Amino acid sequence: MSNSADSPTPAPRRPSFRPMRLLTLAIFALAGLIFWMSFNTAKGTDLRSDESMLRLSDLIQERSRKNADLEESTGRVRSEVDGLARRDDGSTKEEDARLAALEKAAGTRPVRGAALTVTLSDAPADATARIPGVPEPQPNDLVIHQQDLQAVVNALWQGGARGIRVMDQRLISTSAVRCVGNTLILQGRLYSPPYKVTAVGDPDALRRALAESPAIQNYQGYVEAYGLGWDVDQHDTMTLPGYSGTVDLHQAQPVK
Known part of the structure; x- marks a missing residue:
């Protein structure tokens, strides 16, 4: 019979692993990091103050103005490059004609003719049902x-x-009409209503297309009900300048 004093002493038990305790600690750590980042960003200012919002708006407007200046500069440089390229590029008349047609379709060359201008504007802020x-x-x-x-x-x-x-x-094939709130973002620049859309073409055909569009018919319902703005003006002759911004194309590629 063995002596109880000689029996091995059991090893102390490890505390059971509790995932919830670890998750709780991680949440508190993350919350502390967020508070610190918020404090460091605010620097003692009210992040929701009107002054902060005005500064953000000013930055956006300044960026829009810079984009406009860069677009104008790009247009001038492109015109100079095109002029130099046409001096003697060794192309045939047929090739020149094909290039001119492509430039016209791409929207980089002016287009002139009869036109329509559609103006869209917000309803009055105090508008009621009509x-x-x-x-x-x-x-x-x-x-x-x-x-x-x-x-x-x-x-x-x-x-x-x-x-x-x-x-x-001027719109080209890669142009995208995007709005944030009631602010239009077009090719890196910001615009506020009223919005003007001008098209060169057969005025009668353009008017028919506007009248037959289901989406525009729906919009006309809001024009009648709440007073949204809708005006269509016809021009005997108008010239739309060519697009002067960047025309670089980027394609998505599958990941191998």
Whole structure:
């Protein structure tokens, strides 16, 4: 019979692993990091103050102005390069004609002819329903949205437009009409309503395309109900300058 004093002493038990305790510690650590980053960013200022928002708005507007200046500079340089290239590039007349046609289709050359200008504008801030039985407007019902501008541009292309300008910029195949709130962002520049879209082409065909667009018919319902702005002006002759910004194309490639 063995003596109890000779029996091995059991090893002390390790504390059981508790994932929830580790997760709790990680959350507190992350919260502390966020508070520190917020304090370091604010530097004692109110991040929600009107002054902070104004500074952000000023920065955005300044960037837009710089983009406009860079676009103008790029256009001048491109004109000089094109002029030098056409002096003696060894191309045939057929090749020159083909290049001119491609430039025209790409929107980098001016286009002239009869035109329509469509103007879209927000409704008055205090607008009320103009039609009996129509519900009172919500804030989103009173402003121009991205789909409204896109509908106009798409309808004008459908109507055979030979060139389109939104505000003061010519559209090309890679142009994208994007809105944040009621602010238009087009090719790196910012615009506020009213928005003007001008198309060179057959005025009658352009008007028909606008009238037949389901998206624009829906917009017209808001024009009648809440007073959103819609004006169409015809021009006997108008010249749209060529696009002067960068035309670099980037393609996505599959990952191997």
